[in-house]
Amino acid sequence: MKLEKQKPTGLEMSDQTPTAHAPPREGLLRGDHSASWTRRLAARTSHMKRTAIRELLKVTADPRIISFAGGLPAPDLFPLDDIEAAFDVVLRDHGARALQYSETEGIPELRDAIAARFTRPGSRVARENVAIVSGAQQALDLLGRILLDPGDSIAVENPTYMALLSAWRPQEIIFHPVPSDEQGIQVDQLEATLPAQTKLLYLTPTFQNPQGTTLSKARRLALVELARRFGFGLVEDDPYAELRFEGDPLPRLLDLDSDLDPIGQRAPGNVIHVGTFSKVLVPGLRVGWVIAAENVIEKLIQAKQAADLHSCGLSQHLILQLIHAGVLDRHIPKLCQTYRERRDVMLTALARHFPEEVRWTRPAGGLFRFVTLPMGIDATSLLAASLERQVAFVPGEEFYLRGQGRNTFRLNFSNASPERIAEGIRRLSEALETHRAQISR
Amino acid sequence: MKLEKQKPTGLEMSDQTPTAHAPPREGLLRGDHSASWTRRLAARTSHMKRTAIRELLKVTADPRIISFAGGLPAPDLFPLDDIEAAFDVVLRDHGARALQYSETEGIPELRDAIAARFTRPGSRVARENVAIVSGAQQALDLLGRILLDPGDSIAVENPTYMALLSAWRPQEIIFHPVPSDEQGIQVDQLEATLPAQTKLLYLTPTFQNPQGTTLSKARRLALVELARRFGFGLVEDDPYAELRFEGDPLPRLLDLDSDLDPIGQRAPGNVIHVGTFSKVLVPGLRVGWVIAAENVIEKLIQAKQAADLHSCGLSQHLILQLIHAGVLDRHIPKLCQTYRERRDVMLTALARHFPEEVRWTRPAGGLFRFVTLPMGIDATSLLAASLERQVAFVPGEEFYLRGQGRNTFRLNFSNASPERIAEGIRRLSEALETHRAQISR
Numbered sequence: 039m040k041l042e043k044q045k046p047t048g049l050e051m052s053d054q055t056p057t058a059h060a061p062p063r064e065g066l067l068r069g070d071h072s073a074s075w076t077r078r079l080a081a082r083t084s085h086m087k088r089t090a091i092r093e094l095l096k097v098t099a100d101p102r103i104i105s106f107a108g109g110l111p112a113p114d115l116f117p118l119d120d121i122e123a124a125f126d127v128v129l130r131d132h133g134a135r136a137l138q139y140s141e142t143e144g145i146p147e148l149r150d151a152i153a154a155r156f157t158r159p160g161s162r163v164a165r166e167n168v169a170i171v172s173g174a175q176q177a178l179d180l181l182g183r184i185l186l187d188p189g190d191s192i193a194v195e196n197p198t199y200m201a202l203l204s205a206w207r208p209q210e211i212i213f214h215p216v217p218s219d220e221q222g223i224q225v226d227q228l229e230a231t232l233p234a235q236t237k238l239l240y241l242t243p244t245f246q247n248p249q250g251t252t253l254s255k256a257r258r259l260a261l262v263e264l265a266r267r268f269g270f271g272l273v274e275d276d277p278y279a280e281l282r283f284e285g286d287p288l289p290r291l292l293d294l295d296s297d298l299d300p301i302g303q304r305a306p307g308n309v310i311h312v313g314t315f316s317k318v319l320v321p322g323l324r325v326g327w328v329i330a331a332e333n334v335i336e337k338l339i340q341a342k343q344a345a346d347l348h349s350c351g352l353s354q355h356l357i358l359q360l361i362h363a364g365v366l367d368r369h370i371p372k373l374c375q376t377y378r379e380r381r382d383v384m385l386t387a388l389a390r391h392f393p394e395e396v397r398w399t400r401p402a403g404g405l406f407r408f409v410t411l412p413m414g415i416d417a418t419s420l421l422a423a424s425l426e427r428q429v430a431f432v433p434g435e436e437f438y439l440r441g442q443g444r445n446t447f448r449l450n451f452s453n454a455s456p457e458r459i460a461e462g463i464r465r466l467s468e469a470l471e472t473h474r475a476q477i478s479r
Numbered sequence: 480m481k482l483e484k485q486k487p488t489g490l491e492m493s494d495q496t497p498t499a500h501a502p503p504r505e506g507l508l509r510g511d512h513s514a515s516w517t518r519r520l521a522a523r524t525s526h527m528k529r530t531a532i533r534e535l536l537k538v539t540a541d542p543r544i545i546s547f548a549g550g551l552p553a554p555d556l557f558p559l560d561d562i563e564a565a566f567d568v569v570l571r572d573h574g575a576r577a578l579q580y581s582e583t584e585g586i587p588e589l590r591d592a593i594a595a596r597f598t599r600p601g602s603r604v605a606r607e608n609v610a611i612v613s614g615a616q617q618a619l620d621l622l623g624r625i626l627l628d629p630g631d632s633i634a635v636e637n638p639t640y641m642a643l644l645s646a647w648r649p650q651e652i653i654f655h656p657v658p659s660d661e662q663g664i665q666v667d668q669l670e671a672t673l674p675a676q677t678k679l680l681y682l683t684p685t686f687q688n689p690q691g692t693t694l695s696k697a698r699r700l701a702l703v704e705l706a707r708r709f710g711f712g713l714v715e716d717d718p719y720a721e722l723r724f725e726g727d728p729l730p731r732l733l734d735l736d737s738d739l740d741p742i743g744q745r746a747p748g749n750v751i752h753v754g755t756f757s758k759v760l761v762p763g764l765r766v767g768w769v770i771a772a773e774n775v776i777e778k779l780i781q782a783k784q785a786a787d788l789h790s791c792g793l794s795q796h797l798i799l800q801l802i803h804a805g806v807l808d809r810h811i812p813k814l815c816q817t818y819r820e821r822r823d824v825m826l827t828a829l830a831r832h833f834p835e836e837v838r839w840t841r842p843a844g845g846l847f848r849f850v851t852l853p854m855g856i857d858a859t860s861l862l863a864a865s866l867e868r869q870v871a872f873v874p875g876e877e878f879y880l881r882g883q884g885r886n887t888f889r890l891n892f893s894n895a896s897p898e899r900i901a902e903g904i905r906r907l908s909e910a911l912e913t914h915r916a917q918i919s920r
Contacts (some may be wrong), residue, residue: 041670041677041709071748075775078678078712080628080650086781096582113575121578125566134554137562137763141537172613176787183649187521204785208624209521234483237519268482271519307512322578322792334516340527344645346617350791351763 082208089204090436098430104462106449107430109247109405114455115376116320117360117369124359128352136355142343143335144170144327145351148358152327156311161296161304166332169339172349174277174314174326175201180345181273181310181328182206184337185238193232193239195223197408197437197446199247199275202240215439220399222246222253225260229268236270243291245278245404248437248448252402255288262295265308272309277317278404280370283378285402292329306330315357317405318370323353377405383456384449384463391467398449405452408434410445415474417447424469429462523649530645531877539871545903547890548871550688550758550846555896556817557761558801558810565800569793577796583784584776585611585768586792589799593768597752602737602745607773610780613790615718615755615767616642621786622714622751622769623647625778626679634673634680636664638849638878638887640688640716643681656880661840663687663694666701670709677711684732686719686845689878689889693843696729703736706749713750718758719845721811724819726843733770747771756798758846759811764794818846824897825890825904832908839890846893849875851886856915858888864910870903 098105128136143149149168156163171177178201186192186209194202196215203213214232216223216239223241232239239261243253253261265272274291292311296304306329314326328338342348360366381401388398388409398409411417417433424431434446451459539546569577584590590609597604612618619642627633627650635643637656644654655673657664657680664682673680680702684694694702706713715732733752737745747770755767769779783789801807822842829839829850839850852858858874865872875887892900 041673041675041705043708043710071772072774074710074749075712075772078626079778080624080626082628083625083778083781086625086778086785088781088784095580108580110580113579116575116578118570118574118578122566122570125563129559129563133559134557137557137559137761138554139536139549139551139757139762172787172791175785179786183521184524184527185519185521187523201785201788208782208785229482232482236482264482267484269484269515271516308515316580320578321580324787324789324791331512331516333513337520337524337527340524340529343529344527344616344642344649345620345786346613346765347642348765350613350765350794352794353791 082210085207085210086204089200090432094430094432097425103425103428103430104454104458104465105430106451106454106459106462106466107432108453109450110453111317111321111373111405112376112452115369115373117365120360120363120365120369121320121356124356124363124365127359127363128355132355136351138351140348140351140354142339142348144168144349145354145358148325148354151358151361152313152329156292156329158293160301161293163306163329164332167306167329167335169328169330169335169342170349170354171326171328171342172324172346173316173321174275174312175205176324176342176345176349177312177314177326177328178202178273178275179205180338180341181312182209183341183345184334185271186211190238191233191236193228193236193270194439195241195246196439197248197434197443198240198439199242200436202275203439213439216241218246218249218251220251222251222257223261225257225264228261228264232268232270234268236268238271238273239265240273240275242275242278244276244288245281245401245406247278247404248406248432248434249408250399250401250404250406251408252288258288258291258294262291262298262309266295266298273312274309275312277312277314280318281374281377281405282403283374283381310334315366318373319357319360319366323356324350325353325357374403377403377452380451380454380456380459381407383459384451387460387463391464392470396470405450407449407451409447409449411447411470413445415470415477416444418444419477420447420470420473423473424466427465427469429465429469431466523651526648526651527645530641531873535871535873538866544866544869544871545895545899545906546871547892547895547900547903547907548873549894550891551894552758552762552814552846553817553893556810556814558806561801561804561806561810562761562797565797565804565806568800568804569796573796577792579792581789581792581795583780583789585609585790586795586799589766589795590768592799592802593754593770597733597770599734601742602734604747604770605773608747608770608776610769610771610776610783611790611795612767612769612783613765613787614757614762615716615753616646617765617783617786617790618753618755618767618769619643619714619716620646621779621782622753623650624782624786625775626712627652631679632674632677634669634677634711635880636682636687637880638689638875638884639681639880640683641877643716644880654880657682659687659690659692661692663692663698664702666698666705669702669705673709673711675709677709679712679714680706681714681716683716683719685717685729686722686842686847688719688845689847689873689875690849691840691842691845691847692849693729699729699732699735703732703739703750707736707739714753715750716753718753718755721759722815722818722846723844724815724822746773751775756807759814760798760801760807764791764797766790766794766798815844818844818893821892821895821897821900822848824900825892828901828904832905833911837911846891848890848892850888850890852888852911854886856911856918857885859885860918861888861911861914864914865907868906868910870906870910872907
């Protein structure tokens with residue numbers, strides 16, 4: 039006999055009066071299941087918690103709240119009629135195939151469509167370089183699983199996308215913060231500050247979350263060269279680049295890196311590129327992609343097979359049809375027009391209502407701007423005062439690696455109407471005034 | 480300066496003739512990206528591989544192949560008209576909400592609908608006990624992430640669902656095989672064979688994959704009691720139970736376990752129950768669920784938030800509408816009728832064509848039966864002979880923990896038409912005959 043009976047605990051209930059439905063059985067543990075499961079939790083779960091944003095989203099589901107908190111695209115712009123038309127085509131042309139089990143890699147036609155969008159003269163992205171995933175978040179999670187060992191040195195912008203931290207923290211890696219300014223991460227500081235064994239650098243070069251900043255072209259070039267020279271890989275998280283309101287697009291790190299290889303050999307090299315349809319079509323379908331060297335894609339597919347077999351087939355077929363019907367290309371300019379207007383309304387309101395010692399970023403696209411309060415004003419305390427006035431935002435501290443940024447917060451400008459944005463910023467400035475008066479007393 | 484330049488390697492290409500598109504830059508590593516990424520792969524990736532079934536699915540996509548290989552439901556039975564009608568209702572009633580970001584836990588109405596289906600007199604499953612996941616596979620993956628530490632002792636049926644092994648192997652646990660017979664796992668052997676520190680036992684008690692066998696009621700009762708007495712948890716993977724062709728349903732482990740608690744305290748206790756709509760509606764929407772104690776669900780949600788934010792919102796709304804419209808309850812009897820017919824056609828063909836020393840299981844439901852050849856006949860070699868006759872199946876070895884079962888294979892009977900099933904078994908018997916003649920020479 040190898041199994042050993044558990045010792046009776048104070049929580050054991052076997053001396054309770056038996057009922058007809060629960061006949062007593064000697065020695066059975068009863069009623070302490072919660073404690074049993076807590077004991078069984080894996081050590082890595084100590085690194086897991088709900089992110090503040092996702093939880094704040096529940097508060098902001100109340101329609102009275104003016105929310106600058108989430109990263110939600112404007113639902114009033116969702117192309118519902120186009121999606122309805124796409125559904126009819128998918129069901130007519132593919133029927134049961136769209137609802138059956140399908141390939142882990144993603145449906146071939148969608149991989150091809152994405153590969154085509156990323157193929158340039160002299161630099162081919164092939165189907166084998168593309169994996170379909172359930173949103174960019176799954177891309178980050180799967181990359182963490184296939185690339186990170188405990189103790190690895192991983193560099194990230196600071197502040198950075200908080201859900202990257204949620205995805206990679208359980209791998210027990212060491213994060214190295216890279217400071218950034220209005221031009222994105224400070225590439226010239228990397229050589230001096232990164233550990234020699236740095237494995238990867240993760241960044242959102244364009245319209246960064248949370249800051250809204252964009253890595254300049256000169257820094258992009260310097261970064262892809264530096265990464266090759268010093269042997270670390272780059273993970274380019276790029277959900278917002280197509281939401282550009284003004285100015286010329288900057289080249290992707292993916293492209294600048296492959297330009298370093300001779301024509302004919304150009305393919306995804308030292309950059310892993312992560313993209314999603316969440317911000318340019320709809321997020322609820324959960325379709326994103328990874329573009330990378332073939333052996334990275336191969337391992338990622340193995341991990342995905344074990345993780346969820348494949349992403350929703352209907353979603354993939356719908357997205358493919360929306361691309362084929364030209365909806366994606368027609369939709370992006372509409373998003374840019376609306377979001378630009380909302381960004382500008384917010385900018386005007388900030389300039390009008392906020393004291394001049396408050397600073398904010400001036401994003402040329404995307405969904406977010408970042409606000410810096412005078413030192414000593416705590417954005418989390420301000421949030422409490424702001425929620426009383428039914429306005430929500432995300433404290434910047436959540437995005438920093440090491441408890442910095444307590445005087446910063448992130449504002450989303452894509453989700454609320456212009457009127458509500460103006461009103462929300464007005465209320466927020468009131469909240470700030472009240473809060474400052476309180477702390478100066 | 481902390482970073483160190485990589486030493487030039489034989490693969491470095493900086494002495495190549497530069498082109499206008501690829502200006503030469505000294506010291507850049509070129510062309511060896513594949514090797515760089517391979518060096519960066521995490522140690523756990525050595526436990527990852529593509530499963531034979533998923534790869535075999537690609538071969539069997541050829542319509543000329545009669546496939547008994549996959550676990551695919553019959554696409555001709557997919558309720559396409561009902562899904563079309565459900566889509567119209569979802570878009571009309573929820574519109575953008577079904578396509579926006581949503582809660583990680585799953586949409587509340589679907590959690591409630593599942594909770595209601597599992598609530599019995601005196602034993603309540605609450606919304607907080609239910610998490611929506613992207614198919615049962617994601618349930619297994621997330622459970623592995625929150626419950627398994629390296630070195631943990633985990634008991635599984637042997638043979639078992641092979642994708643459970645894919646999901647949990649990278650956690651570097653120790654699997655302990657539990658032998659099974661026609662009545663399911665041999666519960667009376669557990670005490671003597673399981674290590675004292677066993678944390679979990681994973682099983683598919685009803686119409687098991689791959690064997691098609693069902694754990695008897697007496698063994699179910701003994702198992703839930705034993706698990707409580709010896710302090711290990713049970714993971715009940717239950718995708719097939721509603722596909723019962725004959726006989727009375729057996730109580731779930733989830734229910735038998737909660738019956739051990741006094742009325743009023745009954746809720747998911749020592750059993751984690753995993754379910755899916757893949758086999759009873761359609762698999763491509765990727766909607767499954769986990770029912771468990773509240774603190775298990777809480778941790779699972781934290782892990783899921785980092786893994787993919789949430790499952791496809793449109794899929795969840797479609798499934799919910801199919802439940803509300805009564806489609807699910809009307810559809811299951813149709814599936815049972817068709818699959819019973821296919822099972823019986825296969826049984827008749829096996830009895831007619833196969834030599835009497837071959838044995839097979841007699842499932843009362845589900846999708847699979849298991850065949851045992853005389854010792855010394857290798858099913859993998861038989862597969863090669865069989866594929867020449869355009870018939871596919873999965874060698875049983877894939878489902879065993881330790882290289883056993885080389886003389887076994889799994890047959891799916893849900894996917895092919897009765898005519899093709901009969902023809903496929905006939906060809907398979909020819910393949911067997913030829914193969915035996917070859918090895919006896």
